[in-house]
Amino acid sequence: xxxxxxxxxxxxxxxxxxxxxxxxxxxxxxxxxxxxxxxxxxxxxxxxxxxxxxxxxxxxxxxxxxxxxxxxxxxxxxxxxxxxxxxxxxxxxxxxxxxxxxxxxxxxxxxxxxxxxxxxxxxxxxxxxxxxxxxxxxxxxxxxxxxxxxxxxxxxxxxxxxxxxxxxxxxxxxxxxxxxxxxxxxxxxxxxxxxxxxxxxxxxxxxxxxxxxxxxxxxxxxxxxxxxxxxxxxxxxxxxxxxxxxxxxxxxxxxxxxxxxxxxxxxxxxxxxxxxxxxxxxxxxxxxxxxxxxxxxxxxxxxxxxxxxxxxxxxxxxxxxxxxxxxxxxxxxxxxxxxxxxxxxxxxxxxxxxxxxxxxxxxxxxxxxxxxxxxxxxxxxxxxxxxxxxxxxxxxxxxxxxxxxxxxxxxxxxxxxxxxxxxxxxxxxxxxxxxxxxxxxxxxxxxxxxxxxxxxxxxxxx
Amino acid sequence: xxxxxxxxxxxxxxxxxxxxxxxxxxxxxxxxxxxxxxxxxxxxxxxxxxxxxxxxxxxxxxxxxxxxxxxxxxxxxxxxxxxxxxxxxxxxxxx
Numbered sequence: 352x353x354x355x356x357x358x359x360x361x362x363x364x365x366x367x368x369x370x371x372x373x374x375x376x377x378x379x380x381x382x383x384x385x386x387x388x389x390x391x392x393x394x395x396x397x398x399x400x401x402x403x404x405x406x407x408x409x410x411x412x413x414x415x416x417x418x419x420x421x422x423x424x425x426x427x428x429x430x431x432x433x434x435x436x437x438x439x440x441x442x443x444x445x446x447x448x449x450x451x452x453x454x455x456x457x458x459x460x461x462x463x464x465x466x467x468x469x470x471x472x473x474x475x476x477x478x479x480x481x482x483x484x485x486x487x488x489x490x491x492x493x494x495x496x497x498x499x500x501x502x503x504x505x506x507x508x509x510x511x512x513x514x515x516x517x518x519x520x521x522x523x524x525x526x527x528x529x530x531x532x533x534x535x536x537x538x539x540x541x542x543x544x545x546x547x548x549x550x551x552x553x554x555x556x557x558x559x560x561x562x563x564x565x566x567x568x569x570x571x572x573x574x575x576x577x578x579x580x581x582x583x584x585x586x587x588x589x590x591x592x593x594x595x596x597x598x599x600x601x602x603x604x605x606x607x608x609x610x611x612x613x614x615x616x617x618x619x620x621x622x623x624x625x626x627x628x629x630x631x632x633x634x635x636x637x638x639x640x641x642x643x644x645x646x647x648x649x650x651x652x653x654x655x656x657x658x659x660x661x662x663x664x665x666x667x668x669x670x671x672x673x674x675x676x677x678x679x680x681x682x683x684x685x686x687x688x689x690x691x692x693x694x695x696x697x698x699x700x701x702x703x704x705x706x707x708x709x710x711x712x713x714x715x716x717x718x719x720x721x722x723x724x725x726x727x728x729x730x731x732x733x734x735x736x737x738x739x740x741x742x743x744x745x746x747x748x749x750x751x752x753x754x755x756x757x758x759x760x761x762x763x764x765x766x767x768x769x770x771x772x773x774x775x776x777x778x779x780x781x782x783x784x785x786x787x788x789x790x791x792x793x794x795x796x797x798x799x800x801x802x803x804x805x806x807x808x809x810x811x812x813x
Numbered sequence: 814x815x816x817x818x819x820x821x822x823x824x825x826x827x828x829x830x831x832x833x834x835x836x837x838x839x840x841x842x843x844x845x846x847x848x849x850x851x852x853x854x855x856x857x858x859x860x861x862x863x864x865x866x867x868x869x870x871x872x873x874x875x876x877x878x879x880x881x882x883x884x885x886x887x888x889x890x891x892x893x894x895x896x897x898x899x900x901x902x903x904x905x906x907x908x
Contacts (some may be wrong), residue, residue: 356849367857371853371856371857373873373875374831374832374873374874374875375832375849375853376873377831377832377833377872377873377874377875378831378832378833378836378849378852378853378874379849381832381833381874382833382836382849384849387848388848388849388850390848391848391849391850391851392848392849392850393850394850394851395848395849395850395851395853395854396850398854399854399857
Protein backbone atom coordinates (compact mmCIF):
# COMPACT_ATOMS: atom_id res chain seq x y z
CA UNK A 352 0.00 0.00 0.00
CA UNK A 353 2.80 2.39 0.95
CA UNK A 354 4.30 1.89 -2.53
CA UNK A 355 0.98 2.62 -4.28
CA UNK A 356 0.49 5.83 -2.31
CA UNK A 357 4.11 6.78 -3.05
CA UNK A 358 3.35 6.45 -6.78
CA UNK A 359 0.12 8.40 -6.36
CA UNK A 360 2.15 11.23 -4.82
CA UNK A 361 3.84 11.68 -8.21
CA UNK A 362 0.51 13.00 -9.46
CA UNK A 363 0.99 16.19 -7.43
CA UNK A 364 2.34 19.19 -9.40
CA UNK A 365 6.13 19.19 -9.73
CA UNK A 366 6.45 22.49 -7.83
CA UNK A 367 4.42 21.07 -4.94
CA UNK A 368 6.55 17.90 -4.85
CA UNK A 369 9.73 19.97 -4.82
CA UNK A 370 8.47 21.87 -1.76
CA UNK A 371 6.61 19.19 0.22
CA UNK A 372 7.71 15.87 -1.35
CA UNK A 373 10.33 14.82 1.25
CA UNK A 374 8.19 15.59 4.29
CA UNK A 375 5.15 13.98 2.63
CA UNK A 376 7.23 10.81 2.14
CA UNK A 377 8.28 10.96 5.79
CA UNK A 378 4.62 11.20 6.81
CA UNK A 379 3.74 8.19 4.64
CA UNK A 380 6.60 6.23 6.25
CA UNK A 381 5.42 7.10 9.78
CA UNK A 382 1.67 6.76 9.31
CA UNK A 383 0.00 3.40 9.11
CA UNK A 384 -1.48 4.09 5.66
CA UNK A 385 -4.61 2.28 4.48
CA UNK A 386 -6.43 1.75 1.19
CA UNK A 387 -8.67 4.76 1.76
CA UNK A 388 -5.55 6.92 2.13
CA UNK A 389 -4.77 6.12 -1.51
CA UNK A 390 -8.09 7.73 -2.52
CA UNK A 391 -7.33 10.64 -0.20
CA UNK A 392 -3.91 11.21 -1.81
CA UNK A 393 -5.39 10.94 -5.31
CA UNK A 394 -8.06 13.50 -4.40
CA UNK A 395 -5.40 15.79 -2.88
CA UNK A 396 -3.27 15.52 -6.04
CA UNK A 397 -6.26 16.37 -8.22
CA UNK A 398 -7.10 19.44 -6.12
CA UNK A 399 -3.47 20.61 -6.18
CA UNK A 400 -3.37 20.15 -9.94
CA UNK A 401 -6.51 22.22 -10.31
CA UNK A 402 -5.45 25.14 -8.11
CA UNK A 403 -2.32 26.48 -9.72
CA UNK A 404 -2.25 28.77 -12.78
CA UNK A 405 0.33 26.51 -14.39
CA UNK A 406 -2.11 23.63 -13.97
CA UNK A 407 -4.88 25.72 -15.56
CA UNK A 408 -2.72 25.89 -18.65
CA UNK A 409 -2.31 22.12 -18.50
CA UNK A 410 -6.07 21.64 -18.15
CA UNK A 411 -6.70 23.92 -21.14
CA UNK A 412 -4.16 21.96 -23.18
CA UNK A 413 -5.66 18.66 -22.04
CA UNK A 414 -9.16 19.90 -22.99
CA UNK A 415 -7.83 21.04 -26.38
CA UNK A 416 -6.22 17.65 -27.04
CA UNK A 417 -9.36 15.82 -25.85
CA UNK A 418 -11.66 17.91 -28.03
CA UNK A 419 -9.31 17.55 -31.01
CA UNK A 420 -9.41 13.75 -30.63
CA UNK A 421 -13.22 13.84 -30.32
CA UNK A 422 -13.56 16.12 -33.35
CA UNK A 423 -11.28 13.86 -35.37
CA UNK A 424 -13.26 10.79 -34.32
CA UNK A 425 -16.52 12.63 -35.12
CA UNK A 426 -15.24 13.58 -38.56
CA UNK A 427 -14.98 9.89 -39.40
CA UNK A 428 -18.71 9.53 -38.71
CA UNK A 429 -19.57 12.11 -41.39
CA UNK A 430 -20.29 10.48 -44.74
CA UNK A 431 -17.58 10.94 -47.33
CA UNK A 432 -18.09 13.26 -50.29
CA UNK A 433 -16.22 12.77 -53.52
CA UNK A 434 -15.36 15.58 -55.89
CA UNK A 435 -15.22 14.89 -59.60
CA UNK A 436 -13.62 17.48 -61.89
CA UNK A 437 -13.54 18.25 -65.56
CA UNK A 438 -11.49 20.87 -67.38
CA UNK A 439 -12.88 22.56 -70.49
CA UNK A 440 -11.49 25.15 -72.85
CA UNK A 441 -13.37 27.72 -74.88
CA UNK A 442 -11.65 29.64 -77.69
CA UNK A 443 -12.77 32.87 -79.38
CA UNK A 444 -13.75 32.68 -83.07
CA UNK A 445 -11.32 33.90 -85.75
CA UNK A 446 -11.79 37.71 -86.29
CA UNK A 447 -13.00 37.31 -89.91
CA UNK A 448 -15.98 35.20 -88.92
CA UNK A 449 -18.08 37.95 -87.29
CA UNK A 450 -21.14 38.47 -89.49
CA UNK A 451 -22.86 40.88 -87.10
CA UNK A 452 -21.10 43.55 -85.12
CA UNK A 453 -21.19 42.87 -81.41
CA UNK A 454 -22.27 39.25 -81.73
CA UNK A 455 -19.25 37.24 -82.62
CA UNK A 456 -16.79 39.32 -80.62
CA UNK A 457 -14.37 37.92 -78.14
CA UNK A 458 -16.85 38.08 -75.36
CA UNK A 459 -16.21 34.59 -74.11
CA UNK A 460 -16.94 35.41 -70.50
CA UNK A 461 -20.35 36.70 -71.47
CA UNK A 462 -21.05 33.61 -73.59
CA UNK A 463 -19.90 31.34 -70.86
CA UNK A 464 -22.10 33.21 -68.39
CA UNK A 465 -25.06 32.75 -70.70
CA UNK A 466 -24.35 29.02 -70.97
CA UNK A 467 -23.97 28.74 -67.21
CA UNK A 468 -27.25 30.55 -66.61
CA UNK A 469 -29.05 27.99 -68.75
CA UNK A 470 -27.18 24.79 -67.92
CA UNK A 471 -26.88 25.52 -64.22
CA UNK A 472 -30.26 27.26 -63.94
CA UNK A 473 -32.65 25.95 -61.33
CA UNK A 474 -34.96 24.34 -63.88
CA UNK A 475 -32.08 22.55 -65.66
CA UNK A 476 -30.65 21.28 -62.39
CA UNK A 477 -34.08 20.08 -61.27
CA UNK A 478 -34.29 18.01 -64.45
CA UNK A 479 -30.78 16.70 -63.87
CA UNK A 480 -31.58 15.67 -60.30
CA UNK A 481 -34.60 13.71 -61.46
CA UNK A 482 -32.84 11.70 -64.18
CA UNK A 483 -33.70 8.11 -63.14
CA UNK A 484 -30.14 6.83 -63.47
CA UNK A 485 -28.89 9.63 -61.22
CA UNK A 486 -31.80 10.15 -58.79
CA UNK A 487 -29.77 12.64 -56.73
CA UNK A 488 -30.40 14.02 -53.22
CA UNK A 489 -33.05 11.44 -52.26
CA UNK A 490 -32.97 12.31 -48.55
CA UNK A 491 -32.88 16.06 -49.12
CA UNK A 492 -35.89 15.83 -51.44
CA UNK A 493 -37.92 14.34 -48.58
CA UNK A 494 -37.28 17.45 -46.47
CA UNK A 495 -37.05 20.24 -49.05
CA UNK A 496 -38.72 21.26 -52.27
CA UNK A 497 -36.93 20.18 -55.44
CA UNK A 498 -36.31 23.88 -56.29
CA UNK A 499 -34.48 24.38 -52.99
CA UNK A 500 -32.48 21.20 -53.52
CA UNK A 501 -31.45 22.46 -56.97
CA UNK A 502 -30.52 25.84 -55.50
CA UNK A 503 -28.42 24.14 -52.85
CA UNK A 504 -26.76 21.96 -55.46
CA UNK A 505 -25.84 25.02 -57.50
CA UNK A 506 -24.59 27.14 -54.63
CA UNK A 507 -22.86 24.48 -52.53
CA UNK A 508 -21.93 21.41 -54.52
CA UNK A 509 -21.23 22.72 -58.02
CA UNK A 510 -18.25 24.98 -58.64
CA UNK A 511 -16.93 26.64 -61.77
CA UNK A 512 -13.52 28.30 -61.81
CA UNK A 513 -12.40 30.29 -64.82
CA UNK A 514 -8.81 31.01 -65.82
CA UNK A 515 -6.71 31.98 -68.83
CA UNK A 516 -5.74 28.82 -70.69
CA UNK A 517 -1.96 28.78 -70.26
CA UNK A 518 -1.00 26.66 -73.26
CA UNK A 519 -3.56 27.82 -75.82
CA UNK A 520 -2.36 28.80 -79.29
CA UNK A 521 -5.12 31.41 -79.75
CA UNK A 522 -5.02 34.54 -77.61
CA UNK A 523 -7.98 35.09 -75.30
CA UNK A 524 -8.68 31.38 -74.87
CA UNK A 525 -10.22 30.58 -71.55
CA UNK A 526 -10.27 27.38 -69.56
CA UNK A 527 -12.60 26.49 -66.78
CA UNK A 528 -12.73 23.78 -64.18
CA UNK A 529 -16.13 22.46 -63.30
CA UNK A 530 -16.39 20.36 -60.17
CA UNK A 531 -19.18 18.61 -58.31
CA UNK A 532 -19.07 16.90 -54.96
CA UNK A 533 -21.48 14.17 -53.89
CA UNK A 534 -21.45 11.17 -51.53
CA UNK A 535 -21.49 8.73 -54.48
CA UNK A 536 -18.34 9.05 -56.57
CA UNK A 537 -19.85 7.36 -59.63
CA UNK A 538 -22.81 9.73 -59.58
CA UNK A 539 -20.47 12.72 -59.10
CA UNK A 540 -18.69 11.72 -62.29
CA UNK A 541 -21.93 11.04 -64.13
CA UNK A 542 -23.30 14.52 -63.22
CA UNK A 543 -20.16 16.15 -64.58
CA UNK A 544 -20.42 14.08 -67.78
CA UNK A 545 -23.98 15.32 -68.26
CA UNK A 546 -22.99 18.93 -67.61
CA UNK A 547 -19.91 18.91 -69.81
CA UNK A 548 -21.91 17.43 -72.71
CA UNK A 549 -24.50 20.15 -72.20
CA UNK A 550 -21.82 22.84 -72.35
CA UNK A 551 -20.46 21.36 -75.61
CA UNK A 552 -23.92 21.07 -77.10
CA UNK A 553 -24.92 24.61 -76.17
CA UNK A 554 -21.67 26.02 -77.48
CA UNK A 555 -22.32 24.29 -80.80
CA UNK A 556 -25.87 25.66 -80.92
CA UNK A 557 -24.79 29.19 -79.99
CA UNK A 558 -22.09 29.39 -82.62
CA UNK A 559 -24.40 27.89 -85.23
CA UNK A 560 -27.22 30.36 -84.38
CA UNK A 561 -24.80 33.31 -84.46
CA UNK A 562 -23.77 32.21 -87.96
CA UNK A 563 -20.14 31.93 -87.03
CA UNK A 564 -17.86 30.18 -89.44
CA UNK A 565 -15.06 27.96 -88.29
CA UNK A 566 -15.19 26.37 -84.92
CA UNK A 567 -15.00 28.74 -81.95
CA UNK A 568 -14.67 25.54 -80.11
CA UNK A 569 -15.13 24.20 -76.73
CA UNK A 570 -12.83 21.33 -75.93
CA UNK A 571 -12.99 18.92 -73.07
CA UNK A 572 -9.38 19.06 -71.92
CA UNK A 573 -9.81 16.68 -69.05
CA UNK A 574 -12.87 14.44 -68.96
CA UNK A 575 -14.69 14.05 -65.63
CA UNK A 576 -12.55 11.88 -63.38
CA UNK A 577 -13.58 9.17 -60.96
CA UNK A 578 -12.30 10.42 -57.59
CA UNK A 579 -10.36 7.80 -55.64
CA UNK A 580 -10.29 9.47 -52.24
CA UNK A 581 -12.99 11.62 -50.62
CA UNK A 582 -12.62 15.40 -50.68
CA UNK A 583 -14.74 15.82 -47.58
CA UNK A 584 -14.80 15.67 -44.61
CA UNK A 585 -11.49 17.41 -44.13
CA UNK A 586 -10.16 15.54 -41.12
CA UNK A 587 -7.28 17.99 -40.58
CA UNK A 588 -9.70 20.95 -40.48
CA UNK A 589 -11.83 19.06 -37.94
CA UNK A 590 -8.72 18.40 -35.87
CA UNK A 591 -7.77 22.09 -35.80
CA UNK A 592 -11.33 23.21 -35.06
CA UNK A 593 -11.51 20.70 -32.19
CA UNK A 594 -8.18 21.93 -30.86
CA UNK A 595 -9.34 25.55 -30.90
CA UNK A 596 -12.72 24.81 -29.36
CA UNK A 597 -11.13 22.60 -26.68
CA UNK A 598 -8.63 25.30 -25.77
CA UNK A 599 -11.43 27.84 -25.38
CA UNK A 600 -13.51 25.41 -23.34
CA UNK A 601 -10.54 24.54 -21.16
CA UNK A 602 -9.77 28.20 -20.46
CA UNK A 603 -13.44 28.85 -19.70
CA UNK A 604 -13.57 25.85 -17.36
CA UNK A 605 -10.45 27.00 -15.49
CA UNK A 606 -11.90 30.49 -15.17
CA UNK A 607 -15.10 29.04 -13.71
CA UNK A 608 -13.06 26.83 -11.40
CA UNK A 609 -10.83 29.67 -10.25
CA UNK A 610 -13.52 32.34 -9.86
CA UNK A 611 -16.83 30.46 -9.75
CA UNK A 612 -18.93 33.32 -8.30
CA UNK A 613 -17.62 35.85 -10.78
CA UNK A 614 -18.10 33.43 -13.68
CA UNK A 615 -21.65 32.65 -12.52
CA UNK A 616 -22.55 36.35 -12.29
CA UNK A 617 -21.09 37.04 -15.71
CA UNK A 618 -23.02 34.08 -17.14
CA UNK A 619 -26.17 35.56 -15.58
CA UNK A 620 -25.53 38.94 -17.20
CA UNK A 621 -24.87 37.25 -20.57
CA UNK A 622 -28.04 35.15 -20.30
CA UNK A 623 -30.08 38.23 -19.34
CA UNK A 624 -28.64 40.17 -22.29
CA UNK A 625 -29.37 37.28 -24.63
CA UNK A 626 -32.95 36.89 -23.34
CA UNK A 627 -33.65 40.65 -23.56
CA UNK A 628 -32.29 40.80 -27.11
CA UNK A 629 -34.42 37.80 -28.12
CA UNK A 630 -37.49 39.38 -26.52
CA UNK A 631 -36.90 42.54 -28.55
CA UNK A 632 -36.25 40.51 -31.71
CA UNK A 633 -39.54 38.68 -31.16
CA UNK A 634 -41.45 41.91 -31.80
CA UNK A 635 -39.57 42.69 -35.02
CA UNK A 636 -41.63 41.33 -37.92
CA UNK A 637 -40.06 38.81 -40.31
CA UNK A 638 -39.06 40.26 -43.64
CA UNK A 639 -38.57 38.02 -46.69
CA UNK A 640 -36.53 38.90 -49.75
CA UNK A 641 -37.04 37.49 -53.22
CA UNK A 642 -34.73 38.16 -56.13
CA UNK A 643 -34.69 37.70 -59.90
CA UNK A 644 -31.68 37.97 -62.18
CA UNK A 645 -31.98 39.55 -65.61
CA UNK A 646 -29.73 40.52 -68.44
CA UNK A 647 -29.97 43.39 -70.87
CA UNK A 648 -28.02 42.95 -74.08
CA UNK A 649 -27.57 45.05 -77.18
CA UNK A 650 -25.04 46.02 -79.79
CA UNK A 651 -24.00 49.26 -78.07
CA UNK A 652 -21.33 49.55 -75.39
CA UNK A 653 -22.02 48.89 -71.74
CA UNK A 654 -22.45 52.61 -70.91
CA UNK A 655 -25.21 52.98 -73.50
CA UNK A 656 -26.84 49.78 -72.27
CA UNK A 657 -26.71 51.09 -68.72
CA UNK A 658 -28.45 54.29 -69.89
CA UNK A 659 -31.13 52.20 -71.60
CA UNK A 660 -31.62 50.19 -68.44
CA UNK A 661 -31.95 53.42 -66.49
CA UNK A 662 -34.77 54.53 -68.81
CA UNK A 663 -36.66 51.25 -68.43
CA UNK A 664 -36.12 51.30 -64.69
CA UNK A 665 -37.52 54.83 -64.38
CA UNK A 666 -40.65 53.75 -66.19
CA UNK A 667 -41.18 50.51 -64.25
CA UNK A 668 -40.37 52.01 -60.87
CA UNK A 669 -42.48 55.14 -61.46
CA UNK A 670 -44.94 56.03 -58.71
CA UNK A 671 -47.93 55.37 -60.96
CA UNK A 672 -46.77 51.91 -61.97
CA UNK A 673 -45.83 50.92 -58.41
CA UNK A 674 -49.13 52.28 -57.09
CA UNK A 675 -50.94 50.11 -59.62
CA UNK A 676 -48.94 47.04 -58.62
CA UNK A 677 -49.52 47.68 -54.92
CA UNK A 678 -53.28 47.69 -55.49
CA UNK A 679 -53.41 44.54 -57.60
CA UNK A 680 -56.03 42.36 -55.87
CA UNK A 681 -53.74 39.34 -55.50
CA UNK A 682 -50.91 41.47 -54.09
CA UNK A 683 -52.76 44.07 -51.98
CA UNK A 684 -49.55 45.34 -50.35
CA UNK A 685 -48.97 47.85 -47.53
CA UNK A 686 -52.53 47.83 -46.21
CA UNK A 687 -51.66 49.65 -42.97
CA UNK A 688 -49.53 52.26 -44.69
CA UNK A 689 -52.22 52.91 -47.27
CA UNK A 690 -54.66 53.69 -44.46
CA UNK A 691 -52.28 56.36 -43.11
CA UNK A 692 -50.83 58.00 -46.21
CA UNK A 693 -51.63 58.60 -49.87
CA UNK A 694 -50.85 55.74 -52.25
CA UNK A 695 -48.23 57.81 -54.11
CA UNK A 696 -46.25 58.20 -50.86
CA UNK A 697 -46.55 54.48 -50.18
CA UNK A 698 -45.19 53.78 -53.68
CA UNK A 699 -42.32 56.21 -53.10
CA UNK A 700 -41.50 54.57 -49.79
CA UNK A 701 -41.62 51.14 -51.44
CA UNK A 702 -39.23 52.29 -54.18
CA UNK A 703 -36.78 53.87 -51.76
CA UNK A 704 -36.81 51.21 -49.05
CA UNK A 705 -37.97 47.84 -50.29
CA UNK A 706 -36.99 47.56 -53.94
CA UNK A 707 -33.34 47.15 -54.83
CA UNK A 708 -31.79 46.93 -58.26
CA UNK A 709 -28.22 45.75 -58.25
CA UNK A 710 -26.14 46.13 -61.35
CA UNK A 711 -23.26 43.71 -61.83
CA UNK A 712 -20.06 45.31 -62.93
CA UNK A 713 -19.71 45.29 -66.69
CA UNK A 714 -16.40 44.39 -68.26
CA UNK A 715 -15.01 46.90 -70.79
CA UNK A 716 -16.14 46.20 -74.34
CA UNK A 717 -19.04 43.97 -73.25
CA UNK A 718 -22.46 44.39 -74.82
CA UNK A 719 -24.58 43.10 -71.99
CA UNK A 720 -25.26 43.89 -68.38
CA UNK A 721 -26.61 41.60 -65.75
CA UNK A 722 -28.74 42.97 -62.96
CA UNK A 723 -30.76 41.65 -60.07
CA UNK A 724 -34.03 43.01 -58.81
CA UNK A 725 -35.09 42.26 -55.26
CA UNK A 726 -38.01 43.14 -53.07
CA UNK A 727 -38.40 42.79 -49.30
CA UNK A 728 -41.77 42.41 -47.58
CA UNK A 729 -43.22 40.52 -44.57
CA UNK A 730 -45.10 37.99 -46.77
CA UNK A 731 -42.92 35.40 -48.52
CA UNK A 732 -45.45 34.60 -51.25
CA UNK A 733 -46.12 38.23 -52.04
CA UNK A 734 -42.42 39.07 -52.37
CA UNK A 735 -42.12 36.38 -55.01
CA UNK A 736 -45.23 37.58 -56.82
CA UNK A 737 -44.05 41.19 -56.77
CA UNK A 738 -40.59 40.36 -58.12
CA UNK A 739 -42.21 38.25 -60.83
CA UNK A 740 -44.37 41.24 -61.79
CA UNK A 741 -41.41 43.60 -61.92
CA UNK A 742 -39.10 41.22 -63.79
CA UNK A 743 -41.95 40.44 -66.20
CA UNK A 744 -42.28 44.15 -66.95
CA UNK A 745 -38.55 44.41 -67.63
CA UNK A 746 -38.75 41.52 -70.10
CA UNK A 747 -41.93 42.91 -71.70
CA UNK A 748 -40.22 46.25 -72.27
CA UNK A 749 -38.01 44.64 -74.89
CA UNK A 750 -40.59 42.40 -76.58
CA UNK A 751 -40.37 42.68 -80.32
CA UNK A 752 -36.84 43.97 -80.11
CA UNK A 753 -33.73 42.12 -81.10
CA UNK A 754 -30.18 42.63 -79.97
CA UNK A 755 -29.25 44.23 -83.23
CA UNK A 756 -32.26 46.57 -83.22
CA UNK A 757 -31.66 47.99 -79.79
CA UNK A 758 -31.69 45.70 -76.82
CA UNK A 759 -33.23 42.58 -75.36
CA UNK A 760 -33.94 41.73 -71.75
CA UNK A 761 -33.76 38.07 -70.72
CA UNK A 762 -34.72 36.51 -67.47
CA UNK A 763 -31.71 34.60 -66.18
CA UNK A 764 -33.19 33.50 -62.90
CA UNK A 765 -36.84 33.66 -61.96
CA UNK A 766 -38.00 34.95 -58.57
CA UNK A 767 -38.33 32.30 -55.89
CA UNK A 768 -40.36 32.09 -52.73
CA UNK A 769 -37.91 32.39 -49.81
CA UNK A 770 -38.20 29.73 -47.11
CA UNK A 771 -36.56 31.70 -44.32
CA UNK A 772 -36.82 35.40 -43.48
CA UNK A 773 -33.87 37.60 -44.42
CA UNK A 774 -34.32 39.65 -41.27
CA UNK A 775 -34.28 39.87 -38.34
CA UNK A 776 -31.29 37.58 -37.85
CA UNK A 777 -32.27 36.36 -34.40
CA UNK A 778 -29.08 34.39 -33.84
CA UNK A 779 -26.92 37.48 -34.42
CA UNK A 780 -29.23 39.53 -32.20
CA UNK A 781 -28.98 36.91 -29.44
CA UNK A 782 -25.16 36.81 -29.69
CA UNK A 783 -24.99 40.61 -29.66
CA UNK A 784 -27.30 40.66 -26.64
CA UNK A 785 -25.06 38.16 -24.83
CA UNK A 786 -21.98 40.28 -25.55
CA UNK A 787 -23.77 43.43 -24.41
CA UNK A 788 -24.78 41.57 -21.23
CA UNK A 789 -21.15 40.53 -20.63
CA UNK A 790 -20.01 44.13 -21.10
CA UNK A 791 -22.66 45.46 -18.72
CA UNK A 792 -21.72 42.70 -16.27
CA UNK A 793 -18.03 43.65 -16.37
CA UNK A 794 -18.82 47.32 -15.76
CA UNK A 795 -21.35 46.55 -13.00
CA UNK A 796 -19.14 44.11 -11.12
CA UNK A 797 -16.20 46.48 -11.34
CA UNK A 798 -18.35 49.39 -10.12
CA UNK A 799 -19.72 47.33 -7.22
CA UNK A 800 -16.20 46.25 -6.26
CA UNK A 801 -14.86 49.81 -6.24
CA UNK A 802 -17.93 50.99 -4.28
CA UNK A 803 -17.44 48.25 -1.68
CA UNK A 804 -13.78 49.23 -1.35
CA UNK A 805 -14.83 52.86 -0.71
CA UNK A 806 -17.39 51.87 1.92
CA UNK A 807 -15.03 49.56 3.88
CA UNK A 808 -13.36 51.61 6.66
CA UNK A 809 -9.58 51.63 6.70
CA UNK A 810 -8.05 49.46 9.48
CA UNK A 811 -7.29 51.41 12.64
CA UNK A 812 -3.66 52.21 13.26
CA UNK A 813 -2.03 50.02 15.93
CA UNK B 814 -15.92 20.45 13.47
CA UNK B 815 -14.17 18.76 10.55
CA UNK B 816 -12.58 21.69 8.69
CA UNK B 817 -8.97 20.46 8.20
CA UNK B 818 -7.48 23.97 8.27
CA UNK B 819 -9.06 24.72 11.66
CA UNK B 820 -8.02 21.31 13.00
CA UNK B 821 -4.40 21.89 11.92
CA UNK B 822 -4.38 25.38 13.44
CA UNK B 823 -5.89 24.01 16.65
CA UNK B 824 -3.23 21.30 16.75
CA UNK B 825 -0.39 23.78 16.24
CA UNK B 826 -1.82 26.17 18.81
CA UNK B 827 -0.10 24.27 21.63
CA UNK B 828 3.28 23.92 19.93
CA UNK B 829 5.25 23.06 16.80
CA UNK B 830 4.44 19.73 15.18
CA UNK B 831 5.34 17.80 12.03
CA UNK B 832 2.77 16.13 9.78
CA UNK B 833 2.52 12.77 11.51
CA UNK B 834 2.40 14.42 14.96
CA UNK B 835 -0.45 16.66 13.78
CA UNK B 836 -2.31 13.64 12.41
CA UNK B 837 -2.03 11.82 15.74
CA UNK B 838 -2.88 14.90 17.81
CA UNK B 839 -6.00 15.68 15.72
CA UNK B 840 -7.18 12.09 16.02
CA UNK B 841 -6.74 12.34 19.78
CA UNK B 842 -8.49 15.64 20.47
CA UNK B 843 -11.10 15.68 17.66
CA UNK B 844 -11.53 11.97 16.89
CA UNK B 845 -10.99 12.75 13.21
CA UNK B 846 -8.34 10.97 11.17
CA UNK B 847 -7.07 13.27 8.44
CA UNK B 848 -5.70 11.37 5.45
CA UNK B 849 -2.21 12.35 4.17
CA UNK B 850 -3.70 14.14 1.11
CA UNK B 851 -6.18 16.14 3.20
CA UNK B 852 -3.58 17.03 5.84
CA UNK B 853 -1.03 18.30 3.33
CA UNK B 854 -3.75 20.10 1.36
CA UNK B 855 -4.56 22.03 4.56
CA UNK B 856 -0.85 22.64 5.35
CA UNK B 857 -0.28 24.02 1.81
CA UNK B 858 -3.26 26.39 2.07
CA UNK B 859 -2.32 27.57 5.59
CA UNK B 860 1.26 28.26 4.56
CA UNK B 861 0.11 30.16 1.46
CA UNK B 862 -2.11 32.36 3.65
CA UNK B 863 0.70 32.96 6.11
CA UNK B 864 -1.09 31.34 9.06
CA UNK B 865 1.62 28.72 9.65
CA UNK B 866 5.31 28.60 8.76
CA UNK B 867 7.94 25.83 8.63
CA UNK B 868 10.48 25.64 11.43
CA UNK B 869 14.17 25.09 10.58
CA UNK B 870 15.18 21.46 10.99
CA UNK B 871 17.62 18.88 9.63
CA UNK B 872 15.08 16.09 9.93
CA UNK B 873 12.97 14.78 7.01
CA UNK B 874 9.96 15.46 9.21
CA UNK B 875 9.18 19.15 8.78
CA UNK B 876 7.67 20.81 11.85
CA UNK B 877 5.32 23.78 11.49
CA UNK B 878 4.53 26.71 13.77
CA UNK B 879 1.38 28.79 13.95
CA UNK B 880 1.97 32.50 13.11
CA UNK B 881 0.41 35.56 14.75
CA UNK B 882 -2.07 35.89 11.87
CA UNK B 883 -2.90 32.21 12.24
CA UNK B 884 -3.60 32.65 15.96
CA UNK B 885 -5.79 35.66 15.21
CA UNK B 886 -7.76 33.74 12.60
CA UNK B 887 -8.12 30.71 14.90
CA UNK B 888 -9.25 32.99 17.72
CA UNK B 889 -11.89 34.61 15.50
CA UNK B 890 -13.15 31.23 14.34
CA UNK B 891 -13.26 29.84 17.88
CA UNK B 892 -15.15 32.92 19.13
CA UNK B 893 -17.65 32.58 16.33
CA UNK B 894 -18.13 28.87 17.01
CA UNK B 895 -18.37 29.57 20.72
CA UNK B 896 -21.18 32.09 20.10
CA UNK B 897 -23.07 29.60 17.99
CA UNK B 898 -22.58 26.84 20.53
CA UNK B 899 -23.77 29.03 23.44
CA UNK B 900 -26.90 30.09 21.56
CA UNK B 901 -27.59 26.48 20.56
CA UNK B 902 -27.13 25.29 24.17
CA UNK B 903 -29.40 28.06 25.48
CA UNK B 904 -32.11 27.18 22.97
CA UNK B 905 -31.82 23.51 23.79
CA UNK B 906 -32.40 24.34 27.49
CA UNK B 907 -35.55 26.31 26.67
CA UNK B 908 -36.90 23.70 24.28
